Amino acid sequence: MFKTRITELLGIEYPILQGGMRWAARAELAAAIANAGGIGFMSAHTQATAADLDAEIAKARSLTSKPIGVNLTLLPANAGLDYDGYVSAIISNGVTAVETAGGNPSKYIERLKAAGVKVVHKCVTVRHALKAESLGVDAVSIDGFECAGHPGEDDVPGLVLIPIAASKLRIPVVACGGFADGRGLVAALALGAEGINMGTRFMLTRESPLHQTLKDRFVQATERDTVLIGRSYGDSSRVMRNAVSAEVLAREKQGGATHHDLLPLIGAKRWMEAMATGNVDGGAIPLGMSVGLANDLPSCSELISRMVGEARQIVQGRLASITAE
Numbered sequence: 001m002f003k004t005r006i007t008e009l010l011g012i013e014y015p016i017l018q019g020g021m022r023w024a025a026r027a028e029l030a031a032a033i034a035n036a037g038g039i040g041f042m043s044a045h046t047q048a049t050a051a052d053l054d055a056e057i058a059k060a061r062s063l064t065s066k067p068i069g070v071n072l073t074l075l076p077a078n079a080g081l082d083y084d085g086y087v088s089a090i091i092s093n094g095v096t097a098v099e100t101a102g103g104n105p106s107k108y109i110e111r112l113k114a115a116g117v118k119v120v121h122k123c124v125t126v127r128h129a130l131k132a133e134s135l136g137v138d139a140v141s142i143d144g145f146e147c148a149g150h151p152g153e154d155d156v157p158g159l160v161l162i163p164i165a166a167s168k169l170r171i172p173v174v175a176c177g178g179f180a181d182g183r184g185l186v187a188a189l190a191l192g193a194e195g196i197n198m199g200t201r202f203m204l205t206r207e208s209p210l211h212q213t214l215k216d217r218f219v220q221a222t223e224r225d226t227v228l229i230g231r232s233y234g235d236s237s238r239v240m241r242n243a244v245s246a247e248v249l250a251r252e253k254q255g256g257a258t259h260h261d262l263l264p265l266i267g268a269k270r271w272m273e274a275m276a277t278g279n280v281d282g283g284a285i286p287l288g289m290s291v292g293l294a295n296d297l298p299s300c301s302e303l304i305s306r307m308v309g310e311a312r313q314i315v316q317g318r319l320a321s322i323t324a325e
């Protein structure tokens with residue numbers, strides 16, 4: 001029942017993906033998700049060098065023989081990093097799939113595909129999804145307004161974005177942003193997606209490296225505990241509601257503050273440190289609205305099997321009885 005073009009493409013049991021998360025998406029998490037039947041994308045740019053990524057992939061390989069992935073976030077801010085070296089590490093270590101995001105992936109598609117690595121491009125608009133399809137990516141994952149991190153500036157939620165993408169694209173579409181349980185999985189499949197991609201929910205698992213203090217805080221959080229910063233300078237980002245994001249919003253409201261001016265508050269170095277130390281007011285920590293759906297800290301295996309069981313029950317129970325003749 002969960003066989004889709006995405007499970008076929010990636011060689012996985014369930015159409016459940018973990019999107020790249022800077023600092024958080026590392027070998028242990030990717031391996032735990034792989035062993036549970038999904039696929040996790042380790043963030044390349046969490047690793048300072050290609051050699052570090054090489055070692056991280058080797059670590060994941062030592063923990064699982066199932067498919068693993070790597071995320072390449074192609075934001076201008078990461079321009080100084082050795083992306084060619086990252087791609088070499090990906091290819092030489094037999095990584096199954098790459099999630100590209102944050103920019104045009106064309107420079108890397110040919111090399112990756114020639115080596116048999118599948119490319120799933122993550123974007124936030126249908127026009128970018130169509131562009132990625134024309135460039136030859138294997139699948140697209142499309143992030144709605146609900147998502148953690150960068151939802152773009154159009155504010156189109158998944159309920160509208162996903163079915164439009166699914167009807168306009170020929171390649172498989174993965175639904176992303178706001179998914180956290182079996183209900184979301186069924187909804188995504190009903191909307192025409194062939195899988196889901198989750199960030200926040202996988203950050204709230206036992207294998208995630210997030211500090212326990214923040215895990216406990218997020219389990220208590222509701223769907224109202226994220227805010228969108230960066231709107232005034234055209235680089236919106238969904239983050240945790242805390243003292244830092246409140247200060248950023250206040251500065252934006254005053255007017256005139258640029259991305260550069262706010263870097264001391266919003267910079268990744270600061271939020272990565274907060275995630276490592278559990279400092280709840282330490283930085284602008286990326287967080288999705290789906291945090292309101294995550295009320296515990298399961299292992300990845302418990303989470304995935306629970307989601308699949310719940311999805312099966314919804315389809316074979318509630319939906320079957322609603323639609324019975």
Ligand SMILES: Cc1cc2nc3c(=O)[nH]c(=O)nc-3n(C[C@H](O)[C@H](O)[C@H](O)COP(=O)(O)O)c2cc1C
Nearest residue numbers: 019020021022101147148177178198199200286288
């Ligand atoms: C802490 C954190 C860091 C993230 N960093 C990245 C990143 O570096 N690159 C990227 O493509 N997506 C990043 N994301 C976004 C996720 O891959 C995914 O698109 C998003 O979390 C989906 O929304 P959800 O959180 O509602 O599941 C990050 C998400 C979180 C929670």
